Amino acid sequence: MTYDSGPIRLDSEDTTRVLAARIAPLLRAGDCILLDGPIGSGKSAFARALIRARAGAEIEVPSPTFTLVQSYDDAKAEIWHADLYRLTSPDEALELGLGEAFETAICLIEWPDRLAELAPETALTLHMAARDDHHEARFTGPAAWGDRLQHILS
Numbered sequence: 001m002t003y004d005s006g007p008i009r010l011d012s013e014d015t016t017r018v019l020a021a022r023i024a025p026l027l028r029a030g031d032c033i034l035l036d037g038p039i040g041s042g043k044s045a046f047a048r049a050l051i052r053a054r055a056g057a058e059i060e061v062p063s064p065t066f067t068l069v070q071s072y073d074d075a076k077a078e079i080w081h082a083d084l085y086r087l088t089s090p091d092e093a094l095e096l097g098l099g100e101a102f103e104t105a106i107c108l109i110e111w112p113d114r115l116a117e118l119a120p121e122t123a124l125t126l127h128m129a130a131r132d133d134h135h136e137a138r139f140t141g142p143a144a145w146g147d148r149l150q151h152i153l154s
Contacts, residue, residue: 020049037128
């Protein structure tokens with residue numbers, strides 16, 4: 001059984017920020033959100049808002065496009081934000097330390113298709129899309145995510 005939130009309309013970066021802030025406190029070490037969607041669909045905006053919500057402050061959250069991974073300390077779990085766009089094989093993700101991070105940190109992974117079979121089976125996928133006048137999000141994943149997200153997405 002799998003979870004599917006259905007489409008979520010995001011009319012602005014503020015609505016993206018609100019969605020990320022509602023999900024942020026539910027995450028714990030070992031959780032992974034796979035941020036899927038084309039360039040400009042809002043993946044980085046969602047990740048930035050979630051990290052800031054966990055930090056409780058407007059900290060600087062640069063895109064990890066060139067560094068590949070940025071990590072942030074959180075009182076409850078380390079947060080890894082990875083942009084895998086430039087990877088050419090899943091093995092490179094392991095060289096970055098993502099295998100261990102999947103078990104010990106909260107991971108936000110942009111361009112998760114680069115992981116292939118290394119993507120955690122328990123991951124929640126956030127599908128992002130840019131429409132003519134808004135962005136759209138849809139969460140899918142194992143059924144257990146439905147129980148965790150039900151009260152904040154209804």
